[in-house]
Amino acid sequence: MNTGLKRWGLRGALALCLSALSAHFGAAQTLTWISHWSASESYASGVSADGCVVSGTVRGWGGYGAFFWTPRWGTVLLFPYTMSHATSVSADGQVIVGYRYNELGMMAAFRWTEEEVAEIGNQFWAYDVSDDGNVLVGEQRESSGRPRAYRWRPSSAVEYLGTLGGSYSVAAAASGDGSVCVGTSRTMRGHFRAFRWQNEVMEELGTLGGWESYAQDVSADGSVVVGFSTLSNGQNRAFRWTRAVGMINLGILEGDESRAHCVSADGRVIGGWARNSAGVSRAFRWTEARGMENLNQVYAHLLSPGSFLEVVNAISSDGRYLVGTGYNYFMQRYEAYLLDTWRMGDTNGDGCVDDTDLLAVLSAFGTRGTGLTRHEDINKDDVVDDADLLTVLFAFGQSGSGLPEDVNGDGVVDLSLIHI
Secondary structure: OHHHHHHHHHHHHHHHHHHHHHOOOOOOOEEEEEOOOOEEEEEEEEEOOOOOOEEEEEEEOOEEEEEEEEOOOEEEEOOOOOOEEEEEEOOOOOOEEEEEEOOOOOEEEEEEOOOOEEEEEEOEEEEEEOOOOOOEEEEEEOOOOOEEEEEEOOOOOOEEOOOEEEEEEEEEEEOOOOOEEEEEEEEOOOOEEEEEEEOOEEEEOOOOOOOOEEEEEEOOOOOOEEEEEEOOOOOEEEEEEEOOOEEEEOOOOOOOOEEEEEEOOOOOOEEEEEEOOOOOEEEEEEEOOOEEEEHHHHOHHHOOOOOEEEEEEEEOOOOOEEEEEEEEOOOOEEEEEEEEOOOOOOOOOOOOOOHHHHHHHHHHOOOOOOOOOOOOOOOOOOOOOHHHHHHHHHHOOOOOOOOOOOOOOOOOOOHHHOOO
């Protein structure tokens, strides 16, 4: 391939490949349904930075089982025939956490790698793991049944985060390095309130006018918290919290409720579910530029008739990959899904397949990609090679006409109209 490029030159190679664009080339996004042969349902809960590892839970054989999925290996059960749930995966896809029943018949949080499985202790649940895979957060049930939020590192003691004055706390998520934790705690008056914990201090985040709020996720640097809160009329609304602005209402679709479950590393892309005009749950994505979008409308071209996306449970670091649960009409069951929101060949997410993407692939040629995201490995075969380069070349300079990214139908994929 390198020899060919030298002989033709970059301009000649582009001319050759662009001439092939008269044939149809699919540059749209992709939707992958994920399940297991033994499952009646499946649910996705986490996704690695490069979208190559998805964690979740299948329902089948009379119980629930934790799984991970990769393009190469498909769906693999972590603990066959053991009741277990996988709740999150590290950025590099090497660490999966969750909870399972152990040999003593007790619930135990686990940290799974290919080399070993570590358990924290009895009556522990793990709900999230830091990007580097070294910090777990969740809840531990006391003998009375009351949960206590905790943070844990391998080879160290469990650290309890305290409460907001009440007798209840649960940690739902951790920042990139695990130094910031968010979740929900009872106050002295018995109200459930979202909290942000850092440096041994638990801070209440307030509400949207009602009595309750619940934090579900936090950005990599710990500055953006998302979740849901009640309004003064008791309805739930998704929120985004920052120290500078406080808690803001992210709105609704056409119904009367919304809940945010996850946020990208930079805090700019938020996912969850909201009710539509028929009162049923549908997956949404929120950005400041576009507000709350129904993913079933934005990516209708990827959905077969009768299928729908119900909820977004996790977002990759850069906001590219969304995972959750939807209904696969072809299989007649609820299944986990992986949604790739970028155009084929776009390595930096700017909505354009151009010189930048071509140079990125050329620079990474022959390697496994760059960093954790490895967007240069376009076909996810673990190496940046001719196939990835040809994908960029075939998509290079392609107009938006007929593509879902061309929102206003003017034949050009304008940056301001790109579905990020």
